[in-house]
Amino acid sequence: MTRTSTRYTDHETNGGPGMERRTGLIRTLIALSVLLFWAPVSTAAAAPGAAAAGGCGVLAPGASAAAERAIAAACAEVDAGTWYTWGGGHGAQPGPTYGQVDPSDPEDSKHDPERRGFDCSGLVRHAYAKATGSDLLNGVASQQYYTHRAAERFTAAQGLAPLLPGDLLAWGTSKDLHHIAIYLGAGKMVEAKESGTKLMVSDVRLNGSYFGAVRVNTGQVTGHIHQTWGTGVWTKAEPFLKAARVYAFPHSTTIRVQCQKRSEMVESDGYKNDVWSYLPDYKAWVTNIYIKGPAWLENVPECKS
Known part of the structure; x- marks a missing residue:
């Protein structure tokens, strides 16, 4: 810019025929130079923290500060060349751990016990723990998707349009x-994909097995929060035993209860109860036998429909 301005002054001083034409041309060149110089600066200012093309980072606006920190934590592991390891990231505290041999894929995972890293849910757990300073998402993929900390949920049919960076794809x-x-925006995600690979940025796979997404509430949780007990406890599409199965709690799980009602009597593990609770995060019912507390949960309203 300074050199162009100096040349323009020199032309003015020299004077002579055609000076106006040269002056007009030089002014045009100066204007173009300013435009070219300013455009990338404006773009960068509009999307602070955005990753370079093809890189790992926040690729769209709208994410919360906590979501941006979670993405930064996951991307730091990508940049470090951290391995996928089956079972990795599920130690007593969030963070990389040595993996295990995956019984369903022993050949590809044979080196996982030698590598410190994460599986898919281990990475999500680590990222949000780093973002919030609290172990909010300690569990496997299904527990993270069905978290009682859900701020909003999205179906597969909704696609990517309503999603923001930091949302969890399942x-x-x-x-x-x-x-x-973890969604990055612009159709990209960061993931721990499979044994034999390192953590990576990928195109979101909206194939037949894409289930949906959840936005994590990292603030105060609302609703009636309870704890289950037992292992392999199935939730049901309706409040009776022969209803379709929805999801089985692998072990004690924190749940949000919307309401409860009397329905089919259930006898199990030495208990007998006809009260069922509706769990909005699962869109399913569970017998109150497997919810810690009295047979009829205190302060939880009765379902009206």
């Missing part, structure tokens, strides 16, 4: 959610 079925990743 694949599988209601009975078996087997993969989870």
Whole structure:
């Protein structure tokens, strides 16, 4: 810019025929130079923290500060070349751990016990723990998707349009959610994909097994929060035993109860109860036998329909 301005002054001083034409041309060139110089600065200012093309980072506006920090934590592991390891990231505290041999894929995962890293849900757990300073999402993919900390949920049919960076994408079925990743925006996600690979940025796979997404509430949780007990406890589409299965709690799980009602009597593990609770995060029912507390939960309203 300074050199162009100096040349312009020199032309003015020299004078002579054609000076106006040269002056006009030089002014045009100066204007173009200013435009070219300013455009990238404006773009960068409009999207602070955005990753370079093809990189790992926040790729769209609208994310919360906590979501941006979670993405930064996950991307730091990508940049560090951290490995996928089956079972990795599920130690007593969030963070990389040595993996295990995956019984369903022993050949590809044979080196996982030698590598410190994350599986898909281990990475999500680590990212949001780093973002918030609290172990909010300690669990497998299904527990993270069905978290009682859900601020909003999105179906597969809604696609990517309503999503924001930091939302969690899940694949599988209601009975078996087997993969989870963190959305970056612009159709990209960061994930721990499979044994034999390192953590990576990928195109979101909106294939037949894409289940939906959840936005994590990192603030105060609202609603009636309770804890289940037992292992392999199935939730049901309706409040009776022969209803379709929705999801099985692998172990004690924190749940949000919307309401409760009397329905089919259930006898199990030495208990007998006809009260069922509706769980809005699962869109399913569970017998109150497996919810810690009295047979009729205190302060939880009765379902009216």
